[in-house]
Amino acid sequence: MTTEKFNKVLIANRGEIAVRICRTLKEMGIKSVAVYSEADRDSMHVRAADEAVCIGPASSKESYLNIDAIVSAAKITNTDAIHPGYGFLSENPKFSKAVTKAGIVFIGPTPEAIEALGVKSAAREIAIKAGVPVIPGSDGIVGKNYKEIAKKIGFPIMIKATMGGGGKGMRAVMKEEDLDKMMQMAQNEARAAFGDDRVYFEKLVLAPRHIEVQVAADAHGNVLSFTERDCSMQRRHQKLVEESPSPFVTPEVRKKLTQAASKMIKACQYTGVGTVEFLMDQNKDFYFMEVNTRLQVEHPVTEMVCGYDLVKMQIDIAQGKKLQITPEQALQITCHAIEHRINAEDCENNFAPNPGLITEWIPAGGLGVRVDTHMYTNYTIPSYYDSLIAKLIVWAPSRERAISRAKRALSEFHIGGIKTTIPVHNKILNNKDFASGNMDTGLLERIFKEDESKK
Template sequence: MNAKIKVTPFKKVLIANRGEIALRVIRTLKEMGIASVAVYSEADKNSLHVRMADEAVCIGAAPSSLSYLNIDAVVTAAQMTGADAVHPGYGFLSENADFAEAVTQAGLTFIGPTAHAIRLLGVKSTAREIAVKGGVPITPGSDGVVGKNFKEVARKIGFPIMIKASLGGGGKGMRACFEEKDLERMMKTAQAEAKANFGDDRVYFEKLVLNPRHIEVQVAADNYGHAIAFAERDCSMQRRHQKLVEESPSPFVTPQLRQKLQEAAVKLVKAAGYRGLGTVEFLMAPNKEFYFMEVNTRLQVEHPVTEAVCGRDLVKMQICLAQGEPLDMDQKQASVIHCHAIEHRINAEDSEKNFVPCPGTLEEWIPAGGLGVRVDSHMYTGYTIPSYYDSLIAKLILTAPDRDRLLARSRRALAEFKVAGVKTTIPFHQKIINNADFAAGNMDTGLIERMLEAEENDKSKK
């Protein structure tokens, strides 16, 4: 570390989240010798993150609007416990600029980018403008949000187009429109969904790239003008824009293409004056042309994939950057790929019944183990999964020296993972890993939908 840079380490950090990610942050804090404060709703009083933290504060009733999304309650808990900083995790308030601002105004450090950067990059249309200024390729689209002349704008771009919520995320407020006759109806649907989920019905248009891959690049930037990008994650295995499987490196990306992706990601975060960890997401066409999609100004669910590949604790990196430390690695070091890694998101859902959530009590919980196996979870036998929150119950992360051995390890670990009392998506992940296209690395964002459609066709023939 530069001797001229004075850093005051945190003594206590509050985690403004729940479950798996809260537990993940607590573990790193313990290794760093930093005290942890958990917050929890009345429904989460028996959650493992509450047991593992040094302190825990109940911040409200079960609905997230009355607890995990209550900015005043979270900030008050941080002040009351004497925390120096707040880690937002992912989801909930993690990309809320007002929350980052409230934390800072309370005299605490927000472990993430500035409220200004969140606002800049949180509005997708503004993020596109920053990408253009930074020389990052973008898909043809509207210049900002669309207004009354939306039909004219759509014609200029050319169908098919994607209608996207300006403040969207997680696939909400998105509609594909293939013909002009459907445009007005699709617009109204996307706007209504955007209003319901984000309190803002503004939308913008992008050219729809057919059969794309979803490729994202983890970036890190310090307060001193330095930024680095790690090897890409391939997040193409999605259902309704929700990721199910992520892997790194992508079987589709060449070393030369990887360098271009990393350079584009670094250009973008530098153009935005970004600090901390973030993820730059791209759509990649079958001809390997790629286009900027959005920036996630937080830690990703799939961050363990990059941790495995780069050999670094990304939560620790977040904390060090928030403390004002400079990056302790350069781009050459960040580009080293130590292994192949894959993450399976295990949800409490019934994949045989349209992935309906399955909250309930775990009668048996025996996670997979062994060489190259990591399980991030807050589950235990006897735990009751509440119905109020996301259905993610575990992340199964596998590593191996190459992709073939990785797939073999994935098959073994999925078969070994035993859960009783609730339905999970483990059987569907076994179908994914045995799918011929996936095994060959021939996936795009539509592969899972095609798998499901083929299943339905097979059922109807029987």
Template sequence: MFKKVLIANRGEIAIRIMRACRELDVSTVAVYSDADKNALFPKYADEAYHIGPSPSSQSYLNMDKIIEVAKESGAEGIHPGYGFLSENPVFAKKCKAAGIVFIGPSSEVIEKMGSKIAARKLMIEAGVPVVPGYDKAIEDVDEALEMADSIGYPVMIKASAGGGGIGMKVVYSKDEFQSSLESIQSVAQSAFGDPTVFIEKYVEEPRHIEFQILADSHGNTVYVSDRECSIQRRHQKLMEEAPSPVLSPELRKKMGEAAVKAVKSIGYENAGTVEFLYSKGDFYFLEVNTRLQVEHCITELVTGLDLVKQQLHIACGKELPFKQEDIKITGHAFECRINAEDPLNDFAPSPGKITRYRSPGGPGVRIDSGVYMGYTIPPFYDSMIAKLCTWGETREEAISRMKRALYEFVIVGVTTNIPFHKAVLSNEAFVRGDLTTHFIEDHNILEAVKGVVEDEKEKGFTLASVLGNNSRKTAAATAVVSAYVNAAKQQSNGQQTK
């Protein structure tokens, strides 16, 4: 096992990785920007190094600086978490050249899966089902129009590079095709530095289902569990659950085996996720995320596995300690991404200072967070405050626990999407497990969010409102006590003071 690992990330995922390292008696090194000098994760680590200004381009994306710190600190491995450099093949290659283990797949595999067009071709060769479409980049409008006509509308125009739901647009007719194409090419160039796009048939009423995989360097590959990720806004996930309520045991096995086939075909090692679109009994390959997923927590809850520890073991060359038949799914789990954003204002970010904070607890509740009361959420990064997860013996119990946990969660000072999650969990279609990636629009969830907010205002009683109203009194009382203690110390001249 490693003696020391550098975590090239921030916030809750940095702390999550450090927790696994601490249990394995591995020393940890944090890197932080100006904006994160008062964050929790540098304090949690055994060592912390400042790496630059607040913009991520000058800090968390500064490959050479991070590798320099790894060398200086004596770190043998670098865990990239998710986001930032986690799927950057150049960074993985630089780590290897520097004699530092990149805790993830090889740079060659990351590069293969970094292009959606290349990934489609590889999956077709491996016999994994893909969405009907064209496996070539669009070079001109006329050619693209011919492609779209042959596939049949609606079609999806997608950026070949990048991820995170960025650079995707559904086109329903020929009239809107050219403007949509130019728009996505512009977004792709701006976001990923690559304007390459391609066309697929748009899958009607899709569900987003993914499979967690683990693969070691000894040829062993398993699928750990599936996750339903259909609750999204702008193709970005907000709530996930494991396992998917729509899959039968037979279909789960079939999709899991397809996921294993997909990653084996590219020589994958370490943890990863194979994402599928599912509709009306059919499933199609979407992409491979060559990293740990945000929602890995719910897979851990239903399987009892620590995925970060498995990543560390695999990166050290160890063999997986279990076979496919050893992995069992027990119960059901949900994750709600608690973000500093306003769902009633197009989910606009809401950075600022958290003046009151109390996380939920009790049976079946897990909270992964990197904030605390008095912490200021910076405007430079993702707006996530915490990942709130619940487990239950049944899906119904897991939902009930999530409702209770959301009731207990107190965050004052910034606007959060907690009312959004409450609205989703109370929706009858959601309770039935009747989901698609258009769930928010199809069920008018944002109107329901307004209802949640108005109802809480009318009642005038929530834990957040009570604690928020008392915050000034608490601060005043604390100030009085502090003043008294300081005065007593000054007057005591070394004598004992009560």
């Protein structure tokens, strides 16, 4: 692979991640191009970029998911490369192929790697061949004999959509008599969300932790696995709080985790930055779940712990450069970091989206605090997109001090005009199980049930 210097990069995304990428490009001396929908004309990412191109109406389908419009914007601005951010087209092999076909560099893995890892059942088969631990399951898509397969695995089981994501097309089946009903529900949801109702089965791990490993791989055969992130604080399979390192993972387990992540990445000849996700049971045994072939929302916690800019790393890899750090350096732990996803949602109304005019915006600051956002006072949040409005990242020498710092930072974060999830984050930080590190993916739901029982 030849090394080339980018002069200009188009960011095929919006919001805080587009602003985040703009900042790194500026530090690298590379010009940035923003794309925006008609609803995002006043968004901060449009102001942050050197150039901006409107690519369509407010609807994502007609703008941020419009491959032809984005590639055309790249061509008319003489862009060298496209960074997909996360969400939208970031894991779409058709987009990656279209970008490459247009003679533009896609900042991410090859279309073949995205395709292979995007189908969860196929990714599972790659993991098995690579010797990465997997949850006992159907080893592929289930058909008409799904009842026999479920009995062989043993209940409880989890039904998962082959093209799943964001918790869609997933159903837990605790006993055999519920299988038919849950199967139909999972398939209907998968068909509606992805246009594909194929599913596969996995043994349901009770009270699991969601542990993931950030990885980076260049075109010269170098692979890095970073210290793990614990993403167990979730609501309906959507992450709310992430931290690194995990309070549950020991140095011995960390070594096994990162080795397994590296095996997985090498097995599919992956290049770029990505994340290998695992479920971990109460015995600290872990099982492969999936590979996210893009930058993660929670990448800042890894950046604070390891001290490296992951977006810069992505761009360097796409330019054909070798990774400049060793596997040992990637595993250095310089602090404990916690990220809180702050969403424009009404916590007292089943977390309904709460877009609207921001009348006051005073973000937290001070030592050990970072806020990634695209918000500002008098900005109107459009109703067409994801409700994430800010990520509050704190770091400190210990987990205990990081929690104290997060409490302080949340107390000074003032947002007027809309409702946000800040009250939920305060509940989490004041929960004794979270404080002790005794958590699993069901803890947040238990916290909500405790609150309901007190009313």
